[in-house]
Amino acid sequence: MDKVIVARDLTLAYNKDETIINKARFSIDSGEFIFITGPSGSGKSTLLKSLYGALGPQHGSLIVGGVEMKDIAAKKLNFLRRHIGIVFQDYKLIKEWTIEKNVMLPLIITGYSKDVSETQVDKLLTHVKLKHQAGKYPQELSGGEQQRVAMARALSHNPILILADEPTGNLDDYSSQVIWNLLEGANTQLKTTVLVVTHHIPEHMSVDYKHFNIEHGSIYEVF
Amino acid sequence: MKSFKNHLSLITALITILFTIQVFIVVERSINAYEENLKNDYSIIVVVNKNLEKKDFLKIDSTIESAEELDPSHVIDSFKDEMKEQNLKLLKLTLPKFYRVRLDHYPTPAEIEKVSKKLLRHPMITRVEDFARNHDVIYKLLLLFKEVSTLFAIAIFAVTTLLILKELRIWQFQHNERMNIMALFGAPLWMRSAVLFRLAIVDAVLASLLVNGIFFLVVQYGWLQTQLKAIGIAVNIYVLPKDPVILSVIAFVLSILLAMLVIAGSKEDS
Ligand SMILES: Nc1ncnc2c1ncn2[C@@H]1O[C@H](COP(=O)(O)OP(=O)(O)O)[C@@H](O)[C@H]1O
Numbered sequence A: 001m002d003k004v005i006v007a008r009d010l011t012l013a014y015n016k017d018e019t020i021i022n023k024a025r026f027s028i029d030s031g032e033f034i035f036i037t038g039p040s041g042s043g044k045s046t047l048l049k050s051l052y053g054a055l056g057p058q059h060g061s062l063i064v065g066g067v068e069m070k071d072i073a074a075k076k077l078n079f080l081r082r083h084i085g086i087v088f089q090d091y092k093l094i095k096e097w098t099i100e101k102n103v104m105l106p107l108i109i110t111g112y113s114k115d116v117s118e119t120q121v122d123k124l125l126t127h128v129k130l131k132h133q134a135g136k137y138p139q140e141l142s143g144g145e146q147q148r149v150a151m152a153r154a155l156s157h158n159p160i161l162i163l164a165d166e167p168t169g170n171l172d173d174y175s176s177q178v179i180w181n182l183l184e185g186a187n188t189q190l191k192t193t194v195l196v197v198t199h200h201i202p203e204h205m206s207v208d209y210k211h212f213n214i215e216h217g218s219i220y221e222v223f
Numbered sequence B: 001m002k003s004f005k006n007h008l009s010l011i012t013a014l015i016t017i018l019f020t021i022q023v024f025i026v027v028e029r030s031i032n033a034y035e036e037n038l039k040n041d042y043s044i045i046v047v048v049n050k051n052l053e054k055k056d057f058l059k060i061d062s063t064i065e066s067a068e069e070l071d072p073s074h075v076i077d078s079f080k081d082e083m084k085e086q087n088l089k090l091l092k093l094t095l096p097k098f099y100r101v102r103l104d105h106y107p108t109p110a111e112i113e114k115v116s117k118k119l120l121r122h123p124m125i126t127r128v129e130d131f132a133r134n135h136d137v138i139y140k141l142l143l144l145f146k147e148v149s150t151l152f153a154i155a156i157f158a159v160t161t162l163l164i165l166k167e168l169r170i171w172q173f174q175h176n177e178r179m180n181i182m183a184l185f186g187a188p189l190w191m192r193s194a195v196l197f198r199l200a201i202v203d204a205v206l207a208s209l210l211v212n213g214i215f216f217l218v219v220q221y222g223w224l225q226t227q228l229k230a231i232g233i234a235v236n237i238y239v240l241p242k243d244p245v246i247l248s249v250i251a252f253v254l255s256i257l258l259a260m261l262v263i264a265g266s267k268e269d270s
């Protein structure tokens, strides 16, 4: 099986004195569904940041999609990011863009034609039950709706890897349900590799999943 | 509405700068035109025994720009009827040379006197005749106006630079978030910056259209030219196509520079 992520002695830090993740070793196969748990402040978001190249490894090596993340060149990073879909805890939607255009962002960046993009956005907005809100702006939507938009955006370009940071953190049940269904669907139907940081793993999840826990700077698998 | 306001502040800053520049250009042009009028209001005539080269004159004083030999033939011609051909030739040979000396700028009477004295000290020069009219009031006023407008221009540049820097911070704040989000999905720098450049270009176009329009109207209306003509200055307030090109280029360079500063200053937050 292809490895999507390989970490060898991965050390992450924001400054020299304080390491957040210390010499972690793990690998993730293509098509896996991974839950990441851990106490608040343990470094879950930090790990995700390293996976999309917002924080480079201080020591060791981290390979994502075959690309070494340590000292990665800007061009290479841009290219890699076009194959990753990220869902942030704080949504990170573009305020001055409509819902429709926000979902289209990865397609615009990749350079899809207008027709293809519009069809794809239409399909995804239907999936997240927000088709009727397409022309609105993010601030006109509830938190749960905004996160569903972010979910649609993360899926729009059929990424090989989805990184989601507490995507259902403080959402209503309905929105949480929609998001779990989409993550599950992407993994089972499209074989997309999914990493989700969460506080509790939903019981009904039918996917085959792995569970990593982060504590005191180390990452270990929970069986 | 908010974005319109932001447009407005950059456009206002650009318009102020362009307007100041054009006024400065017009003042400069008026002074030059007036100086051109005055140029013939002074003369220094030098009498020399032998041939003096142009470069000999240049050595005497650094403000001397040229010296042209005056042809004495019309003086000699006036003796034609009374003198024999041979004597005329002799006269021509013994007659001293006359030069008209020109300075590199329009001199004050005091300056002319100084140069004349220096010329006289030269062993070959036997006589210097000078004539200068005092600088008139209009010329003095023009010079004063130039000084005032220079100070004014400096002040306006300082203020508008501050305005633009403030604008830059607003832009940075406004666009940073969007540019960061785009970067997270792998947008290259040019794509992230496209909106900024579009804004900058639109503002530059609007500002230069407005300022050029104003000066075009001033020329059409003709009031200012009439006033300047009254003091003997024929000056082009707005030269086509040079002036609009200069103004537009300045507007573009400034606003593109602003956009590039914003982009250079945008930090990727993690
Ligand atoms: N940008 C940053 N600069 C410095 N320290 C940070 C930064 N982001 C997070 N940290 C610190 O790193 C640790 C892990 O944070 P984070 O990965 O956000 O935890 P969580 O597991 O809750 O997502 C925390 O102690 C936090 O204070």
Ligand SMILES: [Mg+2]
Pocket (backbone or CB within 6 Å): A044, A045, A046, A089, A165
């Ligand atoms: Mg976190």
